Amino acid sequence: AQSVTQLDSHVSVSEGTPVLLRCNYSSSYSPSLFWYVQHPNKGLQLLLKYTSAATLVKGINGFEAEFKKSETSFHLTKPSAHMSDAAEYFCVVRPLLFGNEKLTFGTGTRLTIIP
């Protein structure tokens, strides 16, 4: 079984300040972990993914995330928020198990950027 908990349903930060979106996971198998971003009425865009290589993963638009097995966490960070970062962010887990393609989504974190 696998599950994802996004600890904050809504995060607000000022433009130019750091962003932290928190995600904890559980998985019966070694996990693949992903962060996706969704702008209003749009599909999902992959920001970054962890698949058992380097624990610090760099993604697009300046985002990065660190896989911490001991804490079962995969928090998303960005040093300086931009207005265009305002969106919904989903943390997603998939077992690193050949043939298991099922993605389990967190409930999402809405990021608001204050001008």
Added chain:
Amino acid sequence: GAVVSQHPSRVICKSGTSVKIECRSLDFQATTMFWYRQFPKQSLMLMATSNEGSKATYEQGVEKDKFLINHASLTLSTLTVTSAHPEDSSFYICSAKLRLNTEAFFGQGTRLTVV
């Protein structure tokens, strides 16, 4: 990344009618496509997984006679909402992948409103 296109992006239909949503992989052949449903301010819930040329696998609680999925070719899957009712109003998103253990690419979604 690869492109997945959904059509239409928005549709309004009358209660009792059927609506077909298309999901196309534009620049790759998708052996597997997934259909998700997203309620307002909620996460994505997997409805079904379809493999080209075979019957879709539905998640528990999803009515297969209500949500007909056809994956007739490697570039096209369709979701037909039959005898639609207002409670079927939702945002439907598809995703597609080339083969096992590769990244899934998401369409831009279809907002269905049943009046």
